[in-house]
Amino acid sequence: MGKYFKKKISLISFLFIPIVYFWDPNWLEFLGVQPYWPLFWLLPWSMIYGSFDGLIIGIFLGLILDSLSLDTSFTQIPGLLLCGIWFGKLNVSNNVFVGHFRFGLICSISSFFCGSLFFFQALIKYWSHDNIFLYLPSIKNIFAQVFITGLLAPLICSLLFRLFQKSKGRDKLISFIDK
Amino acid sequence: MLDIRRISTNRWWNKKKNWGLFIFLSFLFFVRISKGSLYKDFYYLISKPFWPGQYQREVLTKSVEQEFLIRLKQLEKDNKRLREILSLQRLSDSESISANVISRKTGSFWRQIILNKGSKDGVEIGSFVVGPGGLLGRVDNTSLFTSTVRLLTSPESKVGVWVERIQMHGLLVGSGNDYPKVIFYNKDIDIKVGDFVLSSPASTLLPPNIPIGIIQSVDEELKAKKTANILLLGKPQAIDWVQILKVDI
Numbered sequence: 001m002g003k004y005f006k007k008k009i010s011l012i013s014f015l016f017i018p019i020v021y022f023w024d025p026n027w028l029e030f031l032g033v034q035p036y037w038p039l040f041w042l043l044p045w046s047m048i049y050g051s052f053d054g055l056i057i058g059i060f061l062g063l064i065l066d067s068l069s070l071d072t073s074f075t076q077i078p079g080l081l082l083c084g085i086w087f088g089k090l091n092v093s094n095n096v097f098v099g100h101f102r103f104g105l106i107c108s109i110s111s112f113f114c115g116s117l118f119f120f121q122a123l124i125k126y127w128s129h130d131n132i133f134l135y136l137p138s139i140k141n142i143f144a145q146v147f148i149t150g151l152l153a154p155l156i157c158s159l160l161f162r163l164f165q166k167s168k169g170r171d172k173l174i175s176f177i178d179k
Numbered sequence: 180m181l182d183i184r185r186i187s188t189n190r191w192w193n194k195k196k197n198w199g200l201f202i203f204l205s206f207l208f209f210v211r212i213s214k215g216s217l218y219k220d221f222y223y224l225i226s227k228p229f230w231p232g233q234y235q236r237e238v239l240t241k242s243v244e245q246e247f248l249i250r251l252k253q254l255e256k257d258n259k260r261l262r263e264i265l266s267l268q269r270l271s272d273s274e275s276i277s278a279n280v281i282s283r284k285t286g287s288f289w290r291q292i293i294l295n296k297g298s299k300d301g302v303e304i305g306s307f308v309v310g311p312g313g314l315l316g317r318v319d320n321t322s323l324f325t326s327t328v329r330l331l332t333s334p335e336s337k338v339g340v341w342v343e344r345i346q347m348h349g350l351l352v353g354s355g356n357d358y359p360k361v362i363f364y365n366k367d368i369d370i371k372v373g374d375f376v377l378s379s380p381a382s383t384l385l386p387p388n389i390p391i392g393i394i395q396s397v398d399e400e401l402k403a404k405k406t407a408n409i410l411l412l413g414k415p416q417a418i419d420w421v422q423i424l425k426v427d428i
Contacts, residue, residue, distance in 0.1 A: 018218040019225070022282040022293065032286035032357070032416065060207055068215040069289045070319045070329050118288055122334050122355070138334075138355030141287050 009167045010045055013160070017041055017061065018068055028152070033144035035152050036111045038065060038080060043087050043107060043153070044161035048168055051088030058084030074121045079114030086110070092161075100154035107157065108150030115142035216322035223295055223324045226281050238417045242312030245412050249313075249375050249390045253343055257388065276300055276423040278308075281325070285416040288355050290333035292316075292415055294423065297324045302423055305384070310421040312412035313390035314338075314378060318423065326423070330415055331391070332359050339382035340391055343375045351376070351391065351409065358395065363405045370397055376409055386424075 020037045028034065038061050046054030062077030090106065093099040119142060191197050210217060278294035285292070296302050298321045306318045308328045316330040329336055336353040340361055347370070349363040361376060374394045380387035392409035 018215065019222055022218070022222045023226070024282065024284055026283075026416070029286055034284070034286060063207055064210050064215070064218075067211050067213075068218060069284075070291050070327055070333070070335070073335065074288075115288075122288070138288065141355060145287065 010164045013041060018064055021065060021068060030148040031140065031144040033141050033148060035149040036114060036145055039083065039107050039110055039149060040153060040156040041160060042080065042084055043103065043157050044164050046084050046087035047090050047092060047161065048164050049088070051085045054084030054088035055081055073125055074118055076114065076118065079117045083110045083114065100158055103157040104150045104153045107153035108146050111149040112142060112146045115145050214320060219293060219322045219325040223281060238414055239311045242412050242414060246312050246390045253377065253388050276302060278421055278423055280419050280421060283415060285330065288334065290330040290353060290355070292328045292330065294326050294328060294421065295324065296423065297321050297326050299323050302326045303425060306423050306425045307385055308421050308423050309389065310413045310418040312414060313392070315413045315415050315418070315421060317384065331411060332357060338385065339379035340376050341379040342370055343377050345369055348379050348381060358408045358410065361407045361409055364403070366403055366405055368405060370394060370405065370407055372396060
């Protein structure tokens with residue numbers, strides 16, 4: 001049983017992303033904003049399995065997270081999809097310190113990108129209304145999320161990266177293309 | 180002689196990988212169709228040992244005191260003025276349902292809380308949710324064990340309200356941060372900082388005169404409208420217990 005879990009650790013951890021999304025511990029927030037949890041999983045996974053797999057899993061992740069939120073007019077799929085493609089093209093650094101820093105920087109940039117995409121969706125939806133400027137104060141959500149995501153990324157992403165790397169060789173089922 | 184051809188085992192349905200992908204896609208389809216109800220119910224089960232039992236006393240006590248003050252004042256006025264008039268909405272005769280907040284997203288763009296009572300407990304979509312302090316939001320989605328509440332601060336939340344002092348109606352719009360805005364479609368109305376905002380008697384979604392918030396600042400830059408920032412009395416980031424109430428429309 002233990003060997004099975006070790007082989008499928010990346011898939012099993014994928015199923016727990018919505019659970020963490022619900023949990024949202026308030027002791028891990030900055031200015032009332034939580035980190036963008038899906039990126040912590042998507043980055044190490046895409047770096048190991050590549051751009052195409054990152055694209056597919058980004059779509060799946062976005063589909064699940066959209067199902068869990070009430071805002072039916074807005075979607076997280078485009079942000080996660082593009083992040084999956086970008087993460088798949090990144091190389092792993094040999095220097096441990098630089099590698100950790102890169103995780104933080106990449107997650108910060110992608111959190112900013114995903115948050116901005118979501119914010120632009122709201123702006124586009126309410127473009128024809130006079131009250132478009134009502135949504136400008138929520139820009140603070142984006143920057144707070146960038147900060148807290150970048151702060152936690154080196155720890156979480158490096159841990160997940162090591163776990164996924166160990167399980168990769170043992171399992172052939174997860175990759176969407178044959179290598 | 181008969182030469183029995185060996186059936187090929189290399190067809191797509193013989194590959195384990197394809198079946199794995201099919202099962203995974205079916206799972207995703209199910210999650211999408213059910214709007215994540217499987218995850219919400221699973222989260223209900225695993226979070227049960229960790230449900231909070233204690234209020235964050237200071238914040239809640241202050242909100243409750245403000246709420247009672249506003250309610251008392253408004254009830255005295257209504258009692259005199261509206262005794263002979265029937266209300267447009269009535270509260271349902273069945274009791275309110277107490278629920279625990281098991282998940283909250285109050286800091287990002289997705290402003291919602293998840294409660295530990297669902298369709299099996301009689302929660303219906305459209306029921307409104309109040310906590311210490313006043314109105315928090317409305318139930319937007321239910322699963323068997325849980326219900327998801329759209330908060331007043333959500334960008335998709337729009338609720339009819341009125342200012343009790345001048346009896347003028349407006350629209351409370353969430354803006355994705357902790358201070359939703361009220362839009363008054365009349366530039367000449369006399370609203371002031373400190374005015375109480377309650378649910379509108381003309382609203383078809385809520386019962387009348389539920390405390391919502393206090394006007395914190397007034398913005399007069401728009402041409403034909405006036406907007407005001409509202410400080411909500413109900414604090415979803417601190418509340419652990421709420422009441423779910425049904426409305427007979």
